[in-house]
Structures are given as C-alpha cells and as structure tokens.
Amino acid sequence: MPRTPIHVVLADDHPVFRHGVTSLIADSGEIVVVASVETGAAAYRAIVQHEPDVAILDINMPEMNGVTVLRHLARTGARTQAIMLSVYESRVYIDQAFEAGARGYVLKRSAFQNIASAVRAVHAGGIYLDPALPERTAPHRRLSSSVDDAACSTLSERERDILRFVAFGFTSKEVADRLGATAKAIETQKARACTKLGLASRAQIVQFAILQGWLHGEIPVR
Numbered sequence: 001m002p003r004t005p006i007h008v009v010l011a012d013d014h015p016v017f018r019h020g021v022t023s024l025i026a027d028s029g030e031i032v033v034v035a036s037v038e039t040g041a042a043a044y045r046a047i048v049q050h051e052p053d054v055a056i057l058d059i060n061m062p063e064m065n066g067v068t069v070l071r072h073l074a075r076t077g078a079r080t081q082a083i084m085l086s087v088y089e090s091r092v093y094i095d096q097a098f099e100a101g102a103r104g105y106v107l108k109r110s111a112f113q114n115i116a117s118a119v120r121a122v123h124a125g126g127i128y129l130d131p132a133l134p135e136r137t138a139p140h141r142r143l144s145s146s147v148d149d150a151a152c153s154t155l156s157e158r159e160r161d162i163l164r165f166v167a168f169g170f171t172s173k174e175v176a177d178r179l180g181a182t183a184k185a186i187e188t189q190k191a192r193a194c195t196k197l198g199l200a201s202r203a204q205i206v207q208f209a210i211l212q213g214w215l216h217g218e219i220p221v222r
Contacts, residue, residue, distance in 0.1 A: 005032040006123045009050060011043035011066070012058040012085060017108070021056070021115055028116045040064025044072055047080050053123050056115065058108075059086040059093060060207065067211055070100035081122045085111060088207060089133055090198050096211055104128035152212065159193035160214075162186055166202060167209035 008025065010033050012018050018036050025031040035046035041063040047055050057066035064072075066084050073080065083104035084097040094105050103122040106114050110132045118128040152160070158179070165175040172183045172190070179186070199205050 003030055005030055006054060006119060007032055007034045007050065007052040008119060009033070009035045009037070009043060009046045009052045009055045009080075011037050011040065011046070011056065011061060011069075013038045013061050017111075021111060024112055025116050025119065031116065031119055038062070040066065040069045044069050047073060047078060048076065051078070052080055054119050055080050055082045056106075056119070057082055057084055057102075059084050059088065059097065065211060066102075067096050067100045070097075070102060074101050083115070083118050083122055083128065088204065090200065090204055092198050092204075092208055093211070094129075094133070098127075105133070106130045107132050154196045155193055156189075159189055159196075162190050163193055163205055164209060164214045166190060167206045167214060 008031055010018055010021060012021070015038065018038070022033045022036055025033065034050045034052055037043050037046050038061070040057075040061040043055065043057055043061070043066075044064065046052075047069075055069075057069055059066040061069075066082075066086075070082055073082075081104075082102045083106055084102045085106055085108050086093055086097070087108050089107065097105055104118045104127065106118050106128070107130045110130055114128075114130055114132075118130075121128040155163075161179065162175055165178065170178070172186045175181075176183045176186045194200070194205070197208060199208060
C-alpha cells in the first residue's frame with residue numbers, strides 16, 4: 001500500500017528558492033507542496049486553510065516573520081509542525097524559533113541538501129537541527145517563559161536603547177550624542193549587549209530587533 005504523502009506549505013519571499021525547494025521535495029515522491037507563498041500573512045492563511053502536516057517558514061518574510069506566524073498559529077491550536085528556514089546561525093534565533101513552536105531549524109545555504117530529511121523527521125514527531133550548525137548553537141531546553149523575555153531580561157534599559165538605535169542605522173557617535181555619552185562608552189555597552197545575546201554583527205542586531213518588534217513606533221530619545 002502506498003504511503004500517504006506528507007502535505008507541506010512552503011513560505012519564502014524568494015520565488016526561485018521556493019521553486020527549487022518545491023522541485024526537490026517533489027522528487028522524493030512522498031512530500032507534496034499544497035501551497036507556496038511569499039509572505040508571512042499568506043503563510044498563516046494557507047496553513048489555516050490547508051492544515052498541512054508540515055509548514056516550512058522563512059524566518060524573515062514580509063508582513064509577518066516566521067516566528068510571528070508560529071505564535072499566531074499557537075493561539076489557534078493548529079497541529080501543523082513547523083520547520084524554520086534561516087540564514088542565521090546564532091542561538092538567539094534558534095531559541096526563538098523553537099520556543100515559538102518550531103520542530104526544525106534548517107539553514108538556507110544547506111536547505112537543498114537537508115530539507116527533505118527535515119520534513120520527514122519533523123512529520124515523524126522528531127526534532128531536526130541542521131547538521132551544518134555549530135554544536136554550540138544547539139537550542140536551549142524550552143523555558144517556562146518566552147525566550148524573548150529571557151534574552152531581553154539580561155539587558156539594561158540603556159543597552160536596549162543602544163541596540164535599537166544601531167538597528168535603525170545610527171553610528172556610535174550619533175547614539176552617543178542622543179544619549180549624552182561618549183562614543184567609546186556606547187561601543188562598550190553595545191559589545192556587552194551583543195555578548196549577552198550572542199549577536200556578532202549589525203545584521204544580526206537588526207534581525208533581533210525585528211523579532212522583538214523594536215522597530216515599530218518612534219525612535220526613543222532620552
């Protein structure tokens with residue numbers, strides 16, 4: 001008797017990437033993409049409509065990022081298992097993805113090698129972590145409170161403000177002028193905050209700020 005195919009919703013804002021992933025997993029003969037969409041909002045609607053076995057979500061999409069999609073789905077009691085696609089290797093993002101409900105985390109650079117295995121593993125009730133990830137980035141155990149709160153709770157109010165300014169594109173000197181400090185002090189506090197969160201670049205600071213919702217509203221001025 002032939003196996004029942006695994007139904008998948010795929011969400012990524014790059015059409016060529018989606019086409020490649022769809023073709024790859026279709027060749028497996030056991031996975032069917034029932035919807036291929038490019039935004040987080042469309043992913044949420046497609047998952048609610050199709051109730052797939054597995055959702056493959058880009059962590060960074062227009063309208064709604066992958067972590068936010070999972071948090072919305074959690075409120076509906078959806079049974080769809082999720083795999084997060086990401087270019088980021090920092091444990092901050094891995095923890096956020098798993099805390100939001102993801103069961104797999106696959107790097108986009110190795111997705112064509114690993115995504116079919118990830119779908120099978122997650123559909124079977126397992127957890128899949130991309131083998132290309134450094135061992136130190138393995139996800140923490142699930143926490144009683146959200147990983148967002150746990151990570152942010154280690155930051156001082158000043159450190160939050162500095163990271164938010166950096167995410168908005170301000171230089172250390174510009175941040176110093178706004179906060180009434182020296183550029184050297186700002187650099188020191190920024191480095192301390194990044195160490196706490198495991199962030200290694202401005203791009204990672206921006207992504208973390210997006211996931212925290214820090215880039216909405218007015219820029220803080222103190």
